[in-house]
Amino acid sequence: LYIETIPNFSNLKLKHLLLCSLKTRDHRPYRVIKRLRAVVTMSGSWEEFFATHLPPTDFEDNRSLLKEFCERHDRQGHRIVLVTSGGTTVPLEHNTVRFVDNFSAGKRGSASAEYFLDQGYAVIFMHRLKSLEPFTRHFNGQKLLDMLEMQDESNNTTIRVKQDSVFALAPVLSRYQAAHAAGAILHVAFTTVSEYFWLLRAACEVLAKSGPRALLYLAAAVSDFYIPKDSIPTHKMQSESGPPVIQLHLVPKMLAPLVNLWVPNAYVVSFKLETEENLLIPKSRAALEKYKHKMVIANMLQNRHQRVLVVTRDANQEILLSREELLAGADIEAGIVGVIVSHHSDHLAHSEAR
């Protein structure tokens, strides 16, 4: 009856949830109604987004990979983290020459993925194509080639790592090989904001089965704006047609269905990037209040690799690297991941006790 009285209510999953809870007499109706309200408030828009944006061409392949990866690690009782990393684009043409981009090098996500692997997590690394990736991030640009030397001896060419580079390469290579031998990391890539959302939802669908063992670490810089598919031209815009007028629309807030519907038992960490310090805490708190997830990592664009604030319902905790640590190449992500893993362990213990 409640469902029928909600205008435009079309979320079958929630309908199913409510009916199951009635059937099993596991009522907890207030929880269901709370979810229902959250979904209805923003219903339509996110569903409409998926209805009007086709999945990427490699979507089914990626979905199978995600399924296989999660099922394998689930069988072994592993914790699984979804790390999103890098910025999304918003194409201005279907045959895309130009696009609006979101700032992010992918350092946060790629470094964090390594630290999650060190902590025994299976890692889904969902990243912007060509942004930084775990392990290879240490040898960006020409660094790797600079570490090699070539020897030519009677038509026999050998390539070796220079002796003074072995100390830098060996520990990274050994962590890389261990992670890959254990099948502990899966890479999936996106470019546009709609590819990002399709992959995010597919990953959540498989992660839902891991319940509280799933951790979502949403570090990607995702566009808040997009241009609906039917408003962009097929071909490259021509300057002869005069200055283009481009109207950006608001992207629906996917954190709402994600927390309430897609992975209701997972430990969800979102990120908040600001350029004005006075907005950092209020906006992070507002997000926690609105979406009811577990944690926001707040950072300023200008010093994001030196200082972050871990914002939870009960506290703000600062993680800070000294100038010396930063110059010595320390990663703030080691500290961030340490704090999150400890909160995630509490969340698991709490869920098991219930």
Ligand code: PAZ
């Ligand atoms: O990728 P990166 O290391 O250059 O930057 C990381 C970051 C600032 C994109 C990330 O920490 C973050 O805040 N992501 C969320 C961005 C947002 O509010 O949209």
